[in-house]
Amino acid sequence: MAQNKFMLVIFFRAIIIFVTLIVIMRLMGKRQIGEMQPFEFIITLLIAELACVPMTDVSIPLIYGIVSVFAVFILHQALTLLEQSCTLFRRIVDGKPSVVINKCGVDVKELKKNNMDVSDLIESLRSTGNFSLDSVHYAIYESNGKLSVLKSENSTTSEQMPILIVSCGRVQKNNLKLLDVGNDFITDLMKTNGIARLKDIQILTLDGGGNVYLQVKGQNYKTFKITLPNGVSW
Amino acid sequence: MVKSIISIIVVSALIFLGATVENIYLKNSFDDLIIMVDEISDKLENQTAVEDDVLSMQKLWIDKKQKLHVFIPHTEIKEIDLWISECVTYTKYKKYEDALAKCEVVKELCEQIPKTFSVKLQNLF
Numbered sequence: 001m002a003q004n005k006f007m008l009v010i011f012f013r014a015i016i017i018f019v020t021l022i023v024i025m026r027l028m029g030k031r032q033i034g035e036m037q038p039f040e041f042i043i044t045l046l047i048a049e050l051a052c053v054p055m056t057d058v059s060i061p062l063i064y065g066i067v068s069v070f071a072v073f074i075l076h077q078a079l080t081l082l083e084q085s086c087t088l089f090r091r092i093v094d095g096k097p098s099v100v101i102n103k104c105g106v107d108v109k110e111l112k113k114n115n116m117d118v119s120d121l122i123e124s125l126r127s128t129g130n131f132s133l134d135s136v137h138y139a140i141y142e143s144n145g146k147l148s149v150l151k152s153e154n155s156t157t158s159e160q161m162p163i164l165i166v167s168c169g170r171v172q173k174n175n176l177k178l179l180d181v182g183n184d185f186i187t188d189l190m191k192t193n194g195i196a197r198l199k200d201i202q203i204l205t206l207d208g209g210g211n212v213y214l215q216v217k218g219q220n221y222k223t224f225k226i227t228l229p230n231g232v233s234w
Numbered sequence: 235m236v237k238s239i240i241s242i243i244v245v246s247a248l249i250f251l252g253a254t255v256e257n258i259y260l261k262n263s264f265d266d267l268i269i270m271v272d273e274i275s276d277k278l279e280n281q282t283a284v285e286d287d288v289l290s291m292q293k294l295w296i297d298k299k300q301k302l303h304v305f306i307p308h309t310e311i312k313e314i315d316l317w318i319s320e321c322v323t324y325t326k327y328k329k330y331e332d333a334l335a336k337c338e339v340v341k342e343l344c345e346q347i348p349k350t351f352s353v354k355l356q357n358l359f
Contacts, residue, residue, distance in 0.1 A: 027241060059308040067252070070245050077238045084235065 013062050017055045020066055021047065024073050037094045037144055043076050094143040101139035105221030108168060108202050114141060118167040118203050125149065132162050133205060133213045134223050160207035169199030179206070179228070189214075189226075256305050260351065263298045264344040270294055271341045278325070278334040285326045288333070292318050306347060314343050 024047070036044065047069055054065030083090040098110045100121055111121060122133070124147040130136050138150040163175045171186065179185060186198070195201060195216055203215040210228045215221040270291045277283035295318055299311050317340045324333035350357065 061304055061307065063252075063304055067249060070249060074242055074245050074249075077242045081235065081238050081242075 013055050013058070016062060017051045017065055017069075020069055021051055024069055027073065039079055039093055040076070043072055046072050097143055097148075098141045099138065100141055101133070101136050103137070103220075105215040106133065106203055116141075119164055119172075122162075122164060122205075132207070132211075133203065134221070160209040160211065162205040162207040162211065162213060164203070164205050166198070166201045166204035168202055169197075171198070257348075257352075259301070260305060260348045263302060264348050267291075267295060267298060268341055268344045271337055271344065274321075275334060275337045275341070278330045278337060281328075281330045283325055283330065283333070285322065288318070288322045288325045292322055306351065310343070310347055314340060317343070 050068040050072065051065055054060045054062050079093065083093060098114055100107050100110050100114075100116075106118060106121065108118070111117060121139070124141075125131070125133070125136065125139065128147055128149045130149055130151065135152055136149050137152040140148045142148055163178060164172050165175055165179075166172065166186065171183065176183075176185075186204070189204070189212070190196075190198070190201070193214065193216070200217045201214070202217050203213065203221070205213040206226075206228075208228070210226045211223065212226055213221060213223050274283055274287050274291055277287055295314060299315075302311060317336050321333050321336035321340065324330075324336060
């Protein structure tokens with residue numbers, strides 16, 4: 001019988017916390033549920049944790065959970081107000097958008113600033129439906145972590161998927177195996193394009209149709225077509 | 235913007251009001267109990283205390299703890315419950331020294347619990 005009562009206590013506590021959270025989330029607006037700024041993401045994580053502990057642990061007064069959630073709500077409102085009135089504050093708290101692809105190609109420095117590499121960028125591009133680096137005119141990582149893309153006007157949709165061969169001077173050996181060729185392939189490519197050292201290649205991608213995207217350190221990217229060894233496909 | 239400012243002010247005011255009520259209520263509740271514990275301690279020292287004296291302290295505590303459950307962790311309340319119960323039994327069997335020791339613990343807890351929840355640096359970290 002005592003166990004039944006205990007379960008009822010948890011049940012009612014869950015209802016109270018749930019109603020409180022619904023009210024708070026509604027007051028915070030739709031952005032809290034959709035695209036989140038860093039501090040909003042933290043707040044969402046905090047609220048979940050703060051609500052769960054007193055909900056399940058009956059030795060903690062429920063008021064602790066409610067007060068904590070309200071405290072987080074005040075913080076959220078105050079931060080939102082400060083962000084709206086002070087650009088510098090917004091930049092400090094949320095960061096600023098990063099242009100990672102421009103007319104010259106991929107901005108590797110900007111990627112590194114955001115603790116990302118070329119493969120992360122290619123992955124993000126794929127999620128926006130862009131499989132080739134040259135099909136994008138501009139790519140911007142917004143402060144909420146989403147990638148915004150401006151497609152290149154003269155981009156043609158290729159049926160082949162480009163694969164990253166060299167990233168910041170490092171050969172992606174697993175990807176190279178797909179080509180069924182050795183390092184000689186890259187050496188030949190370097191000779192043809194007048195590249196002295198492998199580490200000068202920032203990005204080299206190749207698709208099944210032989211389309212190459214090459215970006216050398218300090219230079220604009222270029223694209224060209226090569227003939228692939230027989231039987232290569234992916 | 236106005237809505238945000240109003241909500242900050244209203245929620246902050248509610249929390250501060252709640253904290254003030256909580257502070258006053260905790261202080262008054264534990265002060266009442268401390269007065270009673272002191273009276274019983276005197277009787278226990280003089281070995282004139284009877285079971286009913288401690289039972290009246292227990293009754294007072296039971297009345298107070300109903301509302302205290304809202305403000306303080308239930309484990310702290312349970313601790314006082316146990317010490318008072320032991321005090322009742324020791325008094326019943328006229329073990330005054332042991333009962334006095336239990337009373338001292340109850341008094342200490344009544345003094346310490348409100349301090350634990352006061353806004354002080356050591357409590358914040």
